[in-house]
Structure formats: C-alpha cells, structure tokens
Amino acid sequence: MLETVWAVVHDGKIETVGVVDAPEGTRALVTLLVEDENDFWQAASSESLNEIWDNEEDDVYAELLNDFAFQPVSTGFPRSGN
Numbered sequence: 684m685l686e687t688v689w690a691v692v693h694d695g696k697i698e699t700v701g702v703v704d705a706p707e708g709t710r711a712l713v714t715l716l717v718e719d720e721n722d723f724w725q726a727a728s729s730e731s732l733n734e735i736w737d738n739e740e741d742d743v744y745a746e747l748l749n750d751f752a753f754q755p756v757s758t759g760f761p762r763s764g765n
Contacts, residue, residue: 686705688703690713
C-alpha cells in the first residue's frame with residue numbers, strides 16, 4: 684500500500700510533519716520538493732500560458748462572442764402562451 688506523508692529536512696535528516704502509523708522498518712521512497720526549482724517551473728509555465736491566452740490576435744474571438752452572446756436563438760418552435 685502507498686501512503687503519502689509530509690516531511691521536512693532538518694540537519695540532513697528527513698522528519699515527518701506528523702505521526703506516521705507504520706510498522707518499524709517500513710521502507711519509504713522520498714521525493715524532495717526543492718522550492719527553488721518549484722518556483723522556476725511555476726514561473727515558466729505561467730509565462731508560457733500568458734503567451735498563449737493573453738494575445739491580441741484572439742481578441743477578435745472575444746468580440747464575436749460578445750456580439751452574438753445576447754442574440755435570441757430561434758428554435759423553430761412557437762413560444763408557450765402564444
């Protein structure tokens with residue numbers, strides 16, 4: 684069974700944030716979340732998304748949506764009560 688627990692590194696040793704309910708000698712696989720690297724990838728992905736979603740070329744589509752958003756759609760069916 685796999686279980687994820689939070690831990691931090693203190694003086695080169697990994698210490699769990701809370702109590703871990705596991706038998707003595709249980710093996711663990713540790714993935715380090717290096718903050719500097721995490722910040723880099725978050726900034727890189729944010730910049731890339733802004734280039735894709737925030738551009739003047741796509742503004743024409745937003746204008747078209749606004750032009751047609753409030754146009755009534757004809758279903759071909761008479762309205763009730765008429």
